[in-house]
Amino acid sequence: MTGILRATTTTSSTELQHEIEQFLYAEAALLDRRKLDDWFELMAPDVHYFMPVRSNRLQRELDQEVSGVGDIAHFDETHALLYQRVRRFRLGTAWAEDPPSRTRRLITNVRVAPTEDENEYTVESNFLAYRTRLEREQDMFVGQRTDLLRRSNTDLGWQIARRTILLDQxxxxxxxISIFL
Structure with a gap:
């Protein structure tokens, strides 16, 4: 199978898997509880937060289904741009989030693979983010995230150096899409 992360299943990799899963669950909880400043501390200074646009293509054109870096994207953000988004929430100028959304993020199918740097791991996970606003607005965002996680001195022991979010829709x-995925 190509395109699927595979990791070894040793005791140390099982412990690492658990540690990374707990990090992802804690990150989701921070977002669901609107603790955006705490969440932002999990972003590495060189973070790239990217959500390309997906389009429907014929079978022979599937290599063009997802936009690339530099093409149109839902999100294509650096540390500074993420900071500005978080700051808008704090200042009350994120108008699409006043009153704020109620969210629940589910993270599953976590797969961890080593990189050439012993302090970084490529992590794929599936997510479902449910959002409700006001009396009748409900949205679900479903997809896959591919993260580059880096060991760090944060309370949770990791930082996100890169996140690519691919919606199924x-x-x-x-x-x-005024929430973080």
Missing amino acids: ATVLSKN
Whole structure:
């Protein structure tokens, strides 16, 4: 099988798997509890937070299904841009989030693979993010994330150096994507 992360299953890799899963669950809890400043501390200074646009393509054109870096994207953010988004929430100028959304993020199918750097790991996971706003607005975002996690001195022991979010939907039916995925 190509395109699927495979990791060895030794005791140390099982412990690492558990540690990384706990990090991802804690990150989701920070976002669900709107602790955005604490969440932002999990971003490495060189973070790239990217959510490409997906389009429907014929079988012979599947290599063009997902936009690339430099093409149109839902999110293509650096540390500074993420900081500005978090700051807008804190200052009350994130108008699409006033009143704020209620969210629940589910993270599953976590796969961990080593990189050439012993302090970094490529981590794939599936997610479902449920959002409800006001009285009748409900949205679900479903997809896959590919992260580059780096060991760090943060409380949770890791930072996100890169996150690529690939939604399963080609057309986003939500009024906006004002939450972090």
